[in-house]
């Protein structure tokens with residue numbers, strides 16, 4: 001999927017991984033086109049003048065901005081930054097393109113790379129200094145239209161994770177402390193990685209309110225002939241999606257691909273060839289494999305055969321297991337005689353014989369079943385590590401058991417800060433018996449305030465915050481995170 005590169009934090013995305021990104025692009029690209037969003041491309045360079053027009057939110061990020069200062073040996077008169085995100089790149093042009101309500105809504109998207117020179121530990125797909133994403137930037141006359149879009153986009157992100165990558169996510173709103181500081185509110189889909197017990201932000205859809213339109217002078221004339229600032233959103237989904245999928249479905253034998261994003265859904269491997277097998281029989285077997293590939297492809301199944309003669313079937317099993325292909329079909333002389341083939345399923349190692357007569361229809365159904373089973377299994381695993389608590393008592397213990405926690409919370413920033421501090425394990429606590437580097441010691445933060453609150457949720461004026469003396473406003477998800 002990936003190779004390391006000689007610059008720290010940078011990785012090569014190889015074809016097997018890029019095909020997954022393309023599957024995401026296909027689905028999401030078509031879906032936003034249906035919503036009326038158009039693709040475009042802006043330059044990757046930002047002048048310091050433009051980048052700094054948006055001082056307030058840039059401030060905290062500025063150590064991460066990469067700058068080009070030279071061309072060859074000569075210093076540039078004005079260094080140029082490489083985009084870490086494109087709000088400041090695009091919005092000066094929004095100001096010149098948007099004149100009246102007839103120019104709205106303006107809804108643009110670009111697929112591009114961005115650079116954030118992070119100093120935290122890099123991790124393939126999860127935290128990289130350059131990454132690929134789509135960033136959507138839209139402008140509306142009213143807050144209501146902007147609000148609607150925020151949730152439409154978030155639901156598409158949910159679909160990317162749940163319906164394509166078979167990864168369960170929790171959609172919700174970020175706390176004031178965790179939201180994008182430049183915006184009005186941030187919505188998110190939050191995933192969970194059971195092996196580390198950490199949550200991971202899967203994608204964000206922000207309502208920027210009028211903050212940017214005020215900074216960049218993006219105005220229209222309303223019905224009452226008054227000049228008013230537009231309402232804006234921005235939203236992004238990155239190649240981190242691939243990393244989340246790998247971590248959630250991968251096992252000791254390697255990658256496990258959900259059928260809907262697998263570049264190869266079915267690999268056909270001829271078996272049962274011995275030294276005694278005649279040249280004709282070998283040829284017949286390879287020909288049968290290729291014929292089956294044709295039939296399956298005609299039915300829309302992404303099938304390949306591996307008829308290479310210089311590799312053993314066992315070697316091929318390993319190879320395609322490592323690559324995560326959902327179904328392996330073994331066909332041998334005995335199977336052919338019975339007009340049958342053996343299917344081995346990657347995600348649960350089960351196998352079944354399938355009559356050749358019904359192969360395409362059986363496989364179509366099987367691939368759907370695998371997709372659903374992978375999601376159900378991942379959701380059960382997530383649910384088993386999502387614990388509801390009412391008070392502080394068992395909070396840290398539960399975190400240390402690699403769980404995320406749903407608690408009644410006051411939604412105050414100071415309270416979140418204090419939870420983070422109190423839940424960070426001290427060096428003393430960590431030393432000694434806990435040798436497992438995968439048990440993280442950092443403090444817990446809020447992941448999101450889930451849109452779907454528990455049925456027996458907060459009783460207003462009664463339910464108290466789990467961590468302080470105030471009243472709770474919502475059940476909020478806390479956890480350690482990537």
Ligand code: 86X
Pocket residue numbers: 057058061062064065084085086087116134135136180204206234235236237
């Ligand atoms: C916030 C906000 C937003 C469009 C998204 O989350 C989705 C797609 N943009 C991105 N953000 C920054 O604004 C930012 C700015 C600088 Cl200068 C930086 F170095 C890093 C940043 N990271 C995130």
